[in-house]
Amino acid sequence: MVFKKRLDYGFNAFNVHDVPRAPRSMRRRSQSKCTVEESQFCAFEMLASLAGKLLQESESSASGNASEGHECDSIGKNCFKQEIQYEDKPLKPKCFEQGRCEASVAASELTTENGDDSKDFRCAKNNAILECTLTKTDPACSEEINGDLKYGSFPGNVDGHSPYFGESYNGKTENAFKQERDPTGLETQALNIANKGPPKDPVNFDRVVKLLSRRDPVPSVPFTRRRNDIKLGSRDDEENFSRLKRLSKRFKASRPPTHIGDRRIRKLLTSKYWKVAAKLKDFEHSRFGGKRPLYCKRKTYYNYHRCQYDMLYKQRKIFDRKSVTSSPEKDMNGDKCSTAAMSDRVKFSIKSFRIPELYIEVPETATVGSLKRTVMEAVTALIGGGIRVGLLLQGKKVRDDSRALSQAGISCDDNLDALGFTLEPGPAKAPPTMCSEEPPLLLSYDAALQNLTSSLAAPAVNTGIPNCTPNLPFLTNSENPATDHEPVSSKIDMPTDQSLLESRALVPVPVPATNVEALTAVAVNQKFQKSELAQRRIWRPFSISEVEALVQAVEEIGTGRWRDIKLRAFESADHRTYVNLKDKWKTLVHTAKISLQQRRGDPVPQELLDRVLVAHAYWAQHQAKKQQSKLHHHRHGTPSITDTTEADRKGVARVPIGTM
DNA sequence: ATTAGGG
DNA sequence: CCCTAAT
Numbered sequence: 001m002v003f004k005k006r007l008d009y010g011f012n013a014f015n016v017h018d019v020p021r022a023p024r025s026m027r028r029r030s031q032s033k034c035t036v037e038e039s040q041f042c043a044f045e046m047l048a049s050l051a052g053k054l055l056q057e058s059e060s061s062a063s064g065n066a067s068e069g070h071e072c073d074s075i076g077k078n079c080f081k082q083e084i085q086y087e088d089k090p091l092k093p094k095c096f097e098q099g100r101c102e103a104s105v106a107a108s109e110l111t112t113e114n115g116d117d118s119k120d121f122r123c124a125k126n127n128a129i130l131e132c133t134l135t136k137t138d139p140a141c142s143e144e145i146n147g148d149l150k151y152g153s154f155p156g157n158v159d160g161h162s163p164y165f166g167e168s169y170n171g172k173t174e175n176a177f178k179q180e181r182d183p184t185g186l187e188t189q190a191l192n193i194a195n196k197g198p199p200k201d202p203v204n205f206d207r208v209v210k211l212l213s214r215r216d217p218v219p220s221v222p223f224t225r226r227r228n229d230i231k232l233g234s235r236d237d238e239e240n241f242s243r244l245k246r247l248s249k250r251f252k253a254s255r256p257p258t259h260i261g262d263r264r265i266r267k268l269l270t271s272k273y274w275k276v277a278a279k280l281k282d283f284e285h286s287r288f289g290g291k292r293p294l295y296c297k298r299k300t301y302y303n304y305h306r307c308q309y310d311m312l313y314k315q316r317k318i319f320d321r322k323s324v325t326s327s328p329e330k331d332m333n334g335d336k337c338s339t340a341a342m343s344d345r346v347k348f349s350i351k352s353f354r355i356p357e358l359y360i361e362v363p364e365t366a367t368v369g370s371l372k373r374t375v376m377e378a379v380t381a382l383i384g385g386g387i388r389v390g391l392l393l394q395g396k397k398v399r400d401d402s403r404a405l406s407q408a409g410i411s412c413d414d415n416l417d418a419l420g421f422t423l424e425p426g427p428a429k430a431p432p433t434m435c436s437e438e439p440p441l442l443l444s445y446d447a448a449l450q451n452l453t454s455s456l457a458a459p460a461v462n463t464g465i466p467n468c469t470p471n472l473p474f475l476t477n478s479e480n481p482a483t484d485h486e487p488v489s490s491k492i493d494m495p496t497d498q499s500l501l502e503s504r505a506l507v508p509v510p511v512p513a514t515n516v517e518a519l520t521a522v523a524v525n526q527k528f529q530k531s532e533l534a535q536r537r538i539w540r541p542f543s544i545s546e547v548e549a550l551v552q553a554v555e556e557i558g559t560g561r562w563r564d565i566k567l568r569a570f571e572s573a574d575h576r577t578y579v580n581l582k583d584k585w586k587t588l589v590h591t592a593k594i595s596l597q598q599r600r601g602d603p604v605p606q607e608l609l610d611r612v613l614v615a616h617a618y619w620a621q622h623q624a625k626k627q628q629s630k631l632h633h634h635r636h637g638t639p640s641i642t643d644t645t646e647a648d649r650k651g652v653a654r655v656p657i658g659t660m
Numbered sequence: 661a662t663t664a665g666g667g
Numbered sequence: 668c669c670c671t672a673a674t
Contacts, residue, residue: 540668561662562662563662579662579669
């Protein structure tokens with residue numbers, strides 16, 4: 001097997017997060033020209049045609065086209081990148097059925113003289129990223145196979161928040177076999193992929209492919225809310241969820257019946273329980289200079305782990321003969337490999353780790369404190385119950401415990417970078433074998449849940465917080481997180497104002513005693529346990545500025561036209577639906593009516609509340625008038641002179657300041 | 661798809 | 668914030 005180092009063709013280093021996005025209006029326009037469904041096929045057509053093209057090329061120029069290796073450069077307009085990663089299997093189609101396989105394809109400037117291709121490109125472009133996940137359940141061990149295809153256009157239209165772009169990540173693949181831009185391999189893979197999901201059989205295809213397109217998450221004013229990229233990684237982080245929702249709606253027609261629509265999901269979720277997406281924010285991203293792909297596909301990602309709590313690991317070379325414990329600060333830069341090469345000792349330091357998901361159940365009435373405690377307990381139960389460390393070399397699991405490091409090929413060489421660790425629940429806590437017919441997606445999910453809930457159920461696991469740390473010495477990260485961060489963090493974990501505030505609710509609950517950087521826990525609905533994915537939208541308090549905007553909009557537009565209000569004032573606030581606005585208005589009116597003492601939460605400026613009352617009264621009256629005129633119209637068949645509907649629509653009507 | 665109103 | 672009924 002040949003391990004190819006990742007090639008950096010310029011755009012690999014490209015920080016997608018920096019890409020400015022086209023104005024919303026633009027994106028919108030283009031989007032409308034190409035429906036998601038279209039693009040679904042477009043994407044594959046594109047892929048297929050590309051594969052064909054490549055095949056052609058290789059056939060016609062078997063002797064080795066000089067430009068082949070530089071297709072990106074020489075052809076310029078055709079830049080195609082593919083990355084195949086898998087853990088255990090060599091490069092062959094079989095990887096779709098064994099182990100896991102992740103492939104990402106990024107097409108850039110895919111414009112060819114071929115008309116169809118152009119169209120495809122356009123579609124792909126309009127949908128910045130399409131992600132397709134092929135899943136298959138292995139009946140034997142409920143192991144899921146995933147092939148992820150990602151299409152991205154480049155440049156200029158890169159979804160600035162598509163962490164996928166150019167890279168894929170399955171949590172363990174850092175060192176996984178990678179193949180990129182290998183004409184031969186590319187061809188093979190592309191064909192494989194294309195064959196897997198032939199456009200010819202959309203239905204069938206749809207059955208195995210979950211496609212989601214990521215829409216641009218970056219809103220503009222007002223309420224600019226730069227989406228916290230991290231959120232992409234969070235389970236649906238809500239935002240994702242809502243985006244998915246929108247998408248799924250559009251997909252409806254082509255979706256297989258088995259697809260669990262968000263609508264249905266929601267119905268299953270009672271307000272009794274909240275499901276909290278448990279996840280760790282991916283600080284890795286920032287930590288590693290953004291080079292590490294975001295942990296962005298939680299659900300599918302999951303599949304890879306069979307409920308193992310795969311932690312992140314990152315070792316650094318250290319050359320200290322004395323101990324194996326960590327002293328990271330010093331070795332951060334110390335690549336003194338050469339000097340230490342003489343040493344026969346290798347020192348590892350685990351930089352960080354994370355727990356992908358954690359599910360706990362907690363009644364709505366639980367206090368914040370108890371929630372934290374519960375999370376702590378869950379974590380403790382999870383890892384405190386005994387965990388195993390897995391060793392990955394070049395993405396492959398090294399199982400032979402008796403082998404010497406040198407034998408295993410682990411030495412003070414560059415290959416230390418290819419070394420990884422996983423943390424898995426110990427045998428005792430290993431989740432029961434899952435052999436279910438449930439969608440793969442839910443499989444590990446369930447398992448995780450069971451695992452956890454059962455742990456929680458056990459009273460034995462009480463506030464073992466102090467025990468946690470001692471039990472996991474190797475988990476202890478003595479680094480100072482602050483200094484530890486490379487000169488990177490900014491954009492990603494520094495959401496702007498609003499974002500910061502709003503995401504706070506989602507932000508992981510730090511668990512003090514452990515090294516867990518961040519953790520979010522969620523309560524789950526019983527039904528959810530039964531493998532229904534559901535999520536309640538997180539609570540996002542309206543900020544003053546939002547309230548202000550809302551009031552303003554209502555003043556101008558009036559109540560009862562929430563869609564217009566949404567469009568006018570919250571166009572770019574993806575997380576605010578017209579229902580939200582309506583609800584907010586409702587509460588605002590209520591708040592305005594009650595006494596100051598009865599109000600809770602962040603106080604809304606009285607001035608605004610006053611305006612709320614005025615506007616409310618005005619529009620109530622206005623509506624009444626309209627009703628009257630309608631009645632009048634019906635009775636006498638004469639148009640009412642007082643009908644101001646038209647004016648309203650144009651935003652002419654307003655609450656006269658000082659009215660009332 | 662929106663709106664209105666109850667929970 | 669959710670859900671449902673009615674538009």
